[in-house]
Amino acid sequence: MGLHKSRRRGPARLDVLRLSCTYTKHASLKRHRRTFSTPGATAIAVLDAQSDPITDCTVRPHGGPPMALPAGTGVVAYNAAISRCARAGLYARALALFREMRGRGLRADEYTLPPLLNSAALLRGPPVAVAALHALLLRAGLAHHLHVANALVDAYARLPCAGGAAAARAVFDEMPRRDVVTWTSLLTGLARAGAHAAAVRAYRGMVAAGVQTDEFAVAAVLSSCAGSTALDVGRSVHAAAVHLGLCPFRSVGNSLVSMYAKTGALHDARAVFDAMPARCTITWTALIVGYAQNGRGRRSLEVYTDMVRSGCRPDYVTFIGLLFACSHAGLVDAGRDHFRSMAVDYGIAPGPDHYACMVDLLGRAGRLDEAMDLLNRSSTELDATVWKSLLGACRVHRNAELAERAAEMVWRLDPTDAVPYVMLSNLYSRARRWGDVARIRALMKARGITKEPGCSWVGVNGVTHLFHVEDRGHPRAAEIYRKVEEMTERIRAEGYVPDTDWALQDEAPEGRERGLAYHSERLAVAFGLLAVPAAAPIRVFKNLRVCGDCHTAIKMVAKAYGRVIILRDANCFHHMKDGECSCGDYW
Known part of the structure; x- marks a missing residue:
C-alpha cells in the first residue's frame, strides 16, 4: 500500500511491472484505473518512458530494425499491418510498428489494441508491455469495446508471472458485458496458473449465466478438472459436451482422455480414445501417460506400438510417458531401448525429464552405478529433479554415501527444496543413525527450510x-x-x-x-x-x-x-x- 501511495506523490513514472505481477483481488481494477488517471502518469508517458516497455524489452526480428511503412500511412493501414504481424507470429515487429505509428502522431483505436495485446503477451517477456497497453486503452476510453476487453483478459491470462491470472480476473469482474470468449480466456488463464478450483467455479458461473459453452471452454475446464481431481465435475462437463455436439472436436477429445486418465478413470479414458474419429500425437501421448501413471506400464508400451504403426510421430512428452512406464514396470531393457530410440530414430535430444526417468528406472533396479555413469556422460544440463530421482533410489537401497552426493547437487540447484532433507532424514532413520537425523533437522532449522505438510x-x-x-x-x-x-x-x-x-x-x-x-x-x-x-x-x-x-x-x-x-x-x-x-x- 505504501508503495502505491508513494507512486502517486512521486514522479510521473509508473511501475507497471509491479502492478501487473502483484495484481490481486485486494488491489482492484478501480485502484489500477485511479493510478493511470493520475496527472502526468498518462499511458503515453508510460509507453515513452526511458526504457520503452513496449519495444525495448523485445528482440527485433532478424536482429535488424523493422521495415517502416510509407509516410502518410493511416490508422487503418497500420492496424492491418499490425494484425498481419501478430497472426504471423512476428510479435516484436507488431509492437515496433505501433511505436512507429505513435511517433507519427496517430491514435490507436479499438482495432489496434487486440493484436497488440496478443503480441505483448505471447512474447513471453516482462509483463510490463501488457500493463502499459492496459493503461493506454483506459486513457483512450476503449475498454467498453467487448473485443478489446476480451483481448485484455486473454493477454493477462497468458502472462507467466503469478499475478497474470489474478489481473485477468480483476479485468473480467469489471466488465459490464461478457461472452463465451471472455469466459474461455478466464478459464484458460486460471487453468494455466494452476488455480484449478477457481477455474471450476468460474465454469459453473459461466453455466449459471446462461453462456453456451464452446469447444475451447470445455477443453480449458477439463484441464482444471484433471488438475483438481474433480472427476464428478469432469463427467458433467463431458455430458454437456455430448449434448452440445462438441466431442468430435479433437481438442475436446484430447482433454477428455487426459482428464479421465489423470483422475484414475482409465476405462473412460480408453472409451473416449476409441470413439475419437481422428487422433494426433497429443491424443496418443495422453493415453500412454495415463496408463503409465496408473500402473499399467506394459499397456503404455502396447499403445506406443499402435501409435507408431498408425504413422503418428512421437514427441518429447511421449518419451517421458514411455520412460515413466518402463520405470514403474521395472522394464529396464525396454527403457534403455526407448531412451536410445528417441535420439537415433526421431532426433529428439533427451532432456532433464528423460534423464530423471532413466535414473529412476536404473535406481529402482538397484543399478546405481549405471545411473551415475549415465549422468556423468550426459551433455544435458541436469536439474534438481534428476538428482532427486537418484536420491530416491538411494533411499530405497539405503546407499547413504551416494544419497549425500545427490542431496548436495539438489542443494546447489535449489537451496530451498525440502525434499533432500526429508529423504536423507528418512534414510538415516531407517539405518538407525539418530545423530545424522538430528543433524539434518538442525540444518533445516538453521536454513529456514520447512517440510510441506502432507x-x-x-x-x-x-x-x-x-x-x-x-x-x-x-x-x-x-x-x-x-x-x-x-x-x-x-x-x-x-x-x-x-x-x-x-x-x-x-x-x-x-x-x-x-x-x-x-x-x-x-x-x-x-x-x-x-x-x-x-x-x-x-x-x-x-x-x-x-x-x-x-x-x-x-x-x-x-x-x-x-x-x-x-x-x-x-x-x-x-x-x-x-x-x-x-x-x-x-x-
Missing part, C-alpha cells in the same frame, strides 16, 4: 473432504477415528504389522504405531468407507508420496472390506483391490 482428500457428492495427519477437525471425526481403529484391528487379524521405520523416530514405539494409523491417507480412506457407496471405488488423493506402511495397510483394507481403493499420490496412481496394487509395490 494432506489427503476424498470427494463425496461434489464436496471435497480434506485431512491432515491426526486431524480431528472434520464434523464426523469421532466416526472416522472409530473406523480407523476398526480398520487396524481387521488388518492386524490378517497379519499386518506396522513398519515403524516410516514413523517419527523421536516418539516411543507405541506412539509411532499410533501415529502411522492416523496418517492423512488412512483418515481419508476411513471416511471413504463411511461415505462412499459400497459399489463405487474410494478415490483418495495425496499431495505427497504415500508412505510404505500406509501403502501396505490400505492394500489390506481394500481386501478386508472388499472395496476398490484408488489412491493418487505425488508419484502415481495406486489401484488397490483384493490386497494387490497396480504398482506391484514398485513405486
